[in-house]
Amino acid sequence: xxxxxxxxxxxxxxxxxxxxxxxxxxxxxxxxxxxxxxxxxxxxxxxxxxxxxxxxxxxxxxxxxxxxxxxxxxxxxxxxxxxxxxxxxxxxxxxxxxxxxxxxxxxxxxxxxxxxxxxxxxxxxxxxxxxxxxxxxxxxxxxxxxxxxxxxxxxxxxxxxxxxxxxxxxxxxxxxxxxxxxxxxxxxxxxxxxxxxxxxxxxxxxxxxxxxxxxxxxxxxxxxxxxxxxxxxxxxxxxxxxxxxxxxxxxxxxxxxxxxxxxxxxxxxxxxxxxxxxxxxxxxxxxxxxxxxxxxxxxxxxxxxxxxxxxxxxxxxxxxxxxxxxxxxxxxxxxxxxxxxxxxxxxxxxxxxxxxxxxxxx
Amino acid sequence: xxxxxxxxxxxxxxxxxxxxxxxxxxxxxxxxxxxxxxxxxxxxxxxxxxxxxxxxxxxxxxxxxxxxxxxxxxxxxxxxxxxxxxxxxxxxxxxxxxxxxxxxxxxxxxxxxxxxxxxxxxxxxxxxxxxxxxxxxxxxxxxxxxxxxxxxxxxxxxxxxxxxxxxxxxxxxxxxxxxxxxxxxxxxxxxxxxxxxxxxxxxxxxxxxxxxxxxxxxxxxxxxxxxxxxxxxxxxxxxxxxxxxxxxxxxxxxxxxxxxxxxxxxxxxxxxxxxxxxxxxxxxxxxxxxxxxxxxxxxxxxxxxxxxxxxxxxxxxxxxxxxxxxxxxxxxxxxxxxxxxxxxxxxxxxxxxxxxxxxxxx
Numbered sequence: 001x002x003x004x005x006x007x008x009x010x011x012x013x014x015x016x017x018x019x020x021x022x023x024x025x026x027x028x029x030x031x032x033x034x035x036x037x038x039x040x041x042x043x044x045x046x047x048x049x050x051x052x053x054x055x056x057x058x059x060x061x062x063x064x065x066x067x068x069x070x071x072x073x074x075x076x077x078x079x080x081x082x083x084x085x086x087x088x089x090x091x092x093x094x095x096x097x098x099x100x101x102x103x104x105x106x107x108x109x110x111x112x113x114x115x116x117x118x119x120x121x122x123x124x125x126x127x128x129x130x131x132x133x134x135x136x137x138x139x140x141x142x143x144x145x146x147x148x149x150x151x152x153x154x155x156x157x158x159x160x161x162x163x164x165x166x167x168x169x170x171x172x173x174x175x176x177x178x179x180x181x182x183x184x185x186x187x188x189x190x191x192x193x194x195x196x197x198x199x200x201x202x203x204x205x206x207x208x209x210x211x212x213x214x215x216x217x218x219x220x221x222x223x224x225x226x227x228x229x230x231x232x233x234x235x236x237x238x239x240x241x242x243x244x245x246x247x248x249x250x251x252x253x254x255x256x257x258x259x260x261x262x263x264x265x266x267x268x269x270x271x272x273x274x275x276x277x278x279x280x281x282x283x284x285x286x287x288x289x290x291x292x293x294x295x296x297x298x299x300x301x302x303x304x305x306x307x308x309x310x311x312x313x314x315x316x317x318x319x320x321x322x323x324x325x326x327x328x329x330x331x332x333x334x335x336x337x338x339x340x341x342x343x344x345x346x347x348x349x350x351x352x353x354x355x356x357x358x359x360x361x362x
Numbered sequence: 363x364x365x366x367x368x369x370x371x372x373x374x375x376x377x378x379x380x381x382x383x384x385x386x387x388x389x390x391x392x393x394x395x396x397x398x399x400x401x402x403x404x405x406x407x408x409x410x411x412x413x414x415x416x417x418x419x420x421x422x423x424x425x426x427x428x429x430x431x432x433x434x435x436x437x438x439x440x441x442x443x444x445x446x447x448x449x450x451x452x453x454x455x456x457x458x459x460x461x462x463x464x465x466x467x468x469x470x471x472x473x474x475x476x477x478x479x480x481x482x483x484x485x486x487x488x489x490x491x492x493x494x495x496x497x498x499x500x501x502x503x504x505x506x507x508x509x510x511x512x513x514x515x516x517x518x519x520x521x522x523x524x525x526x527x528x529x530x531x532x533x534x535x536x537x538x539x540x541x542x543x544x545x546x547x548x549x550x551x552x553x554x555x556x557x558x559x560x561x562x563x564x565x566x567x568x569x570x571x572x573x574x575x576x577x578x579x580x581x582x583x584x585x586x587x588x589x590x591x592x593x594x595x596x597x598x599x600x601x602x603x604x605x606x607x608x609x610x611x612x613x614x615x616x617x618x619x620x621x622x623x624x625x626x627x628x629x630x631x632x633x634x635x636x637x638x639x640x641x642x643x644x645x646x647x648x649x650x651x652x653x654x655x656x657x658x659x660x661x662x663x664x665x666x667x668x669x670x671x672x673x674x675x676x677x678x679x680x681x682x683x684x685x686x687x688x689x690x691x692x693x694x695x696x697x698x699x700x701x702x703x704x705x706x707x708x709x710x711x712x713x714x715x716x717x718x719x720x721x722x723x724x
Contacts, residue, residue, distance in 0.1 A: 019679075319380075321707050337680065346681075
């Protein structure tokens, strides 16, 4: 069996979770669901599948100390610091080079740090299939989520069916990708759902480190050339200064757009393990335990005829009377009161605060 | 011209203004509207009409220091402390005795401490008519508010019209009261409004101190007998101990029910001076200055598509997205989020806190 390394991408800012999520402590470092932070749960979910010394976390300087604090068992050298954010392709390329250095034959599992997975056993089973497939081929694998409703907030992956273009050497759960689709409008999403050959793009990838670097060489030669400059000094005293110098010059591009949509060895494994990207407060309410009135309440809260409300208040007492479909988040220095179906617009508040230079709230 | 004394009743608890209103600092001591507290505004409104040394404030032990702090120019002996609350009749009787001691011929104006009056000149004019009438007769006068809508939250006063039963010695604005009516249901309130001979009961009264005491003697002889025991020791060292002993034994009863509905010398003067009893957060929103979306905002607030919301937050930043008809009050240790039309039910929260002995929030 191959050595499996996990790369957890934890550099996001998660402005949709303002006022809890802040630049210094974004979503993945918060206990959004349950008593552990999202990144802690992400690491925990790999238990018995990936050894802690084979887990890498990619983050930034500001969040480095949070990673150390929340995952104290993680070897310090496994924290990869991006000098600046450049979207997922350079991040994954850099991480792949770290993985290669550890083991040139390693299979690399790329995972977001802030998603929810409710059926961990099934998740590990799917991941197992992906790892085996990646080990014995140079293919790029992604985990697609079997859609449950016509969601407009996710990207989609269209697959060939088993009869269509199946590699006979692969597990029959591994299907060739036909195309990637951006977030659709509702009509298109309904068509996708009805067709039965579209999956949600989960942002989880599995491949051999050498395979993804090879594809980057082909699909993103300029970026790859820059990354090689960093690879050459990996483990030497010049690493940090080279990284700082080179990384900022790289053009930001996503792995989906930069590699997955171009490469011809791309496969998807449909997974159905209670996945949710927890992309907004609305999704938090959806996946949280609720009382008889559909309210999810954390903290000291009194309610009268409140319905379908998400209420969070660790300090002050909150009384809710007659409110419906409302998100009420009381953080240390700010309060959000937002209609549930407007949860996406929380991002606008963060944008506004940035424009007005109200940095203490960012 | 008579000496005019004002008695401001300031013993209420105002639980409908939780979480701002607390037992130790109820509504009348808060800046609910504008930059002054309601009691400060009530005192200010008497400027050029009643001298400060002729103003009495009836309150309780807990609130005594707040009265001193908020009205520092008020002579300390003009603060009348009720040992316990016993509704308005005993409160007014006790105050009348204090007024009598100051000047046996004084006319006494009884005012709530927590109402809003927007047209102060017109208020003073109406009060002037009442004072003159009270001075030259033994009648009991109340100020009735010309209703603007079929309000179900107020008591009503039915008057005879000018031709009906008018005292020719009185100003023609002074009308005999036919009957008092409790808070009506909507259908009745609509009938009242249509009839044109009903006014809102404002809880403002004008009479000579000796006249109201005389009527108490007739209408509430038991209560009067107890009050006389206090009157006999007024200004002596026995005052406090007698008050403490006697007052608690008196049966609580309102001046409306105990005297006004029984006496036959009761007159009303219709007033139209932008009055509002500010009985709930909904009323606060109604009388407050609002932005183009109907929001009244105090503190650091960012809103996106908020409509008809009352938002108060002196400390934390509040972001409101997509909310309509909502009251959001952030006090030091508690937050209220309440549908505007449920403002009356804020009282239930206070009741619940009392039942659960969560006294720190009361």
